[in-house]
Amino acid sequence: MDNAYTISAHFGKKMSRDHNIRNRNITNSEDHIDPEGYFKIIEDRPIKQAYYKIFGQAVLEYNSKQTRSDRQIIDYHTKVLSAYKRDSNRNPATSHEAIFTIGNVNNHPTIVESEKILTDFLDQFKKNNPNAVVFGAYFHADEPGSAPHLHVDFILVKRQNKRGLSIQVGQEGALKEMGYYTTGSKKNKDLVTAQTRWQAAQRELLRTTARNHGVQVQESGKSKTIANHLNTEIYKRTTKLKELDQKIEEKKMWAENAKSEAEKNKKELSEILRTKQELDIEIQMKKANLEEITKIKKKNKELREENTFLKKSINILQESIDLAESCFKTYLLKNKENLWNIFKQKLSETFGSKKYERYNIIRHDTELNEKLAQHERDYLEGERRDPPPTQLFGYDAKTDNESDFHCEELTIENENL
Template structure:
């Protein structure tokens, strides 16, 4: 027995899948045969997957407009990624695998086995809603999942990304027909075909011409193919657009860092100017005080030395009323000692003020030099910032003229060329090292 395998993109109607309402093609009397595997609120799952990464991301932001309040709402309103994806898996069709027949029951059993291994095979596709429907014409699975990647260098460390989620599972895109999603589809079909073979059913791979299809079924299939092609094109455009967004984000990040550094430099310059002004005022104060003391301390050490000599050689003899010895011992010598003490104290104060002035003068000169260096660095960064802004403007002009797709293609080619050059240089170095040995 041979049967086809169908993997299609679903509409993602969780209420329909969980049978909160019944469509006209459903037999309610058979709904109890359905199997529910997962039925979680998508917002709760988003909190579980991304809250920690979101908190770390927001802590790093210096600008409020770059913070993210609700990651689910951001993805829902964005254009880069869908909040979740759905696939519908089916074996055969209503004519050869009708749900009411024994073959249909067997199809349901195989799909049940397939679903039980799905999450283990695809750990980066977080399933939050999954059902096996046995109450429609043909048994089939609805699997709703959130694709995510960890360790991301852009945006949140853990973020939504179908491309990266599939890459982490080993599916790397190549040509337009060999996208990550197409490779993954092929792999999952192979997994399902092996389960089918265990039950005696071979995988029938049909070509472009299919038999036993009614006109309506054929039209529906052709429309399905058109939708699938559009989905492929959409995925490719999203990938190209992501490259552009990465470049734009990098430029914006550099500009933001330069803006922050400029503000920091401005603050540093203001602080240095205030410190320099304070030092200048203090120096002026000490200089004024020194100018006041200068006449007083002129020849002060000489006077102190002179009056430190033997008082008998300096002081006159006592008068007739008082004996000379009494005059010198009781009046002259104590007076001279006080004069010498005062003179030396004033001179010491002068020296102390002079030292403080010299120290402040040195500090002032250093602060002025620091402010000048900050000013030079500020102008360098400001010039670099202006150049980056000019690059961004040029990039936007090129994108407007050539189109986002062509610009992204050129960027990718240049990245590949740079990588090839790096590999060639590494190979050349290894060759030179081998020859040297």
């Protein structure tokens, strides 16, 4: 590509409208300009007028909301310019100028070709850069020491503002809104600023436009350097993306394992809860059994105490009957029969044979108390199914309020017994 043209673009923050429009009061003193040479004013507006057109409505809206007159903006251009002069590192410039050239002084397209390409490029520049508002465009082919070139004067504006004017001057915000960001760092020697990216994009746009017109162009060394930066960054970003994809896969696997472990733990927890429930039921049953056993023991103790009392009572009863028998036997009736036999006969007639038999058991069985007590204990402890007798000889302690039997009056005929 020996005949290929170079592409150049120079960007700055200084401009001279008088030079661009070829004000003869100025250009007559500039030796590098041919007074008879060709130039064309494509677009031209004084910067004050440009500011009024771009920001005028926003300034009016802003001022209408201010309650204090000292906070109103009188001249936005003057305000921006004053701030820039105070601190050019922190505050934006009022405007920018770019000079675009195809070829060089010794090798460039014809003036007609250059004008067509650069005019077409200007239209593409406006479409691709809505935040770079053009207010001046000038084609110069009247400088013998330079190739035909295009001056473009523009203002970088940002529209996404939370405070202040709805549309403001701002390079960083303008580039961000157009999708250009700073990446890398000086420390890693891979820093590519948003401004560098944007400027490289404009060179590439001019190169593409020239090629669309059938003109062969080559990449400049600077463009190659930027391209290398971009390729390096793309490689790093791609590598980083692969690492992130791998981490994502690892996280997915971890999540699946965690899910599986959670399901396992859930089943184990369910089993533990079921076992706990069974143990709770078993404990409650054992507590109930323990309470029942405690009640039985208490009842058994009461029965023992009652049996002890009954045993003593039966012993006293037996001794009393023995004493009565010995006394009754000493008394004889007229028929020589003793009073005790008559008493037993009357007792048998009153009780009946079965009850009288029970009476004799109580009367003569010295171990009866212990037998009844053992029967009661065996029944309460489940050793025997038949309940102990509640009736001994006709009297039921659980159902009868009074004795259901009585002795008839015994008539003694002999008063001298």
